[in-house]
Amino acid sequence: MSNDAVNVTRRRVLTAATAVVGAVGAVGAAVPFVGSWNPSARARAAGAPVRVNISRMEPGEMVTVEWRGRPVYIVRRTREALATLEQIEDRLRDPESEVPQQPEYARNRHRSIREEYLILLGLCTHFGCAPTFRPDVGAQDLGGDSWLGGFFCACHGSRFDMAGRVFRGVPAPTNLEVPPHAYEGDGLVIIGVDQEV
Structure with a gap:
């Protein structure tokens, strides 16, 4: 070669x-x-819907979950708490929820799909602090007999009723926001997905 x-x-x-x-x-x-x-995976999870089992929640109980890096409050309201919603409307800034902070299916007195369950973003509409759940009717530090339960933001004193509606005369300008949510059966709620009407 x-x-x-x-x-x-x-x-x-x-x-x-x-x-x-x-x-x-x-x-x-x-x-x-x-x-x-x-x-x-972290980025996908941050925007993904969150499924929450609510079947074991007791009346009067609140659970907090995280959706898109923000706290979401889920409250199972008692019949007594629901009865207070009409009693205090004259003391609220936006009792009819005219400022659009909730999906259309939650634009009602109780601001929810199912009367019993309240689902809110746990951020005050003033500066974004996390209000505390104060269901204790007649709490002396919140006005005594005039306090019928709700949420109190200790940062600047804003108060919200048991539907997340803001009282008049407090720093928060609007009601607490209701995130999109939907139900799968009786015991499962999905935060981040709109309920089909």
Whole structure:
């Protein structure tokens, strides 16, 4: 075999080997690059709907879950708490929920799909502090007999009733926000998905 034939064979082998190594390198570089286009599991979870089992909640109980990095309050209201909603409307800034802070299906006196369950973003509409749940009727530090239960923001003194509606004369300008939510059967609520009407 002549030197020219050996050199041609050698060049072909080296060219093929270089092409293979180059292709492997290109794939190795492309996989993480293309993978970076997909949102991380944490990013997907931050915007994903949250399913909450409410079947074991007792009347008067509140649970807090996180949706999109924000607290969501779920309250199972008692019959007595629901009865107070009409009694205090003359002391509220927006009793009819005219400022759109809830889906249309929750634009009613109780601001919910199901009367018994209240679902709110747990952020005061003044500066975003987390109001505390104060269902204790007649609490002396909140006005005595005039306090029929609700939420109190200790940051600047804003008060909200058992439907998350803001009282007059407090710093918060609007009612607490009602996030989109839907029910799957009797015992499961999904935060972040609109109820089909």
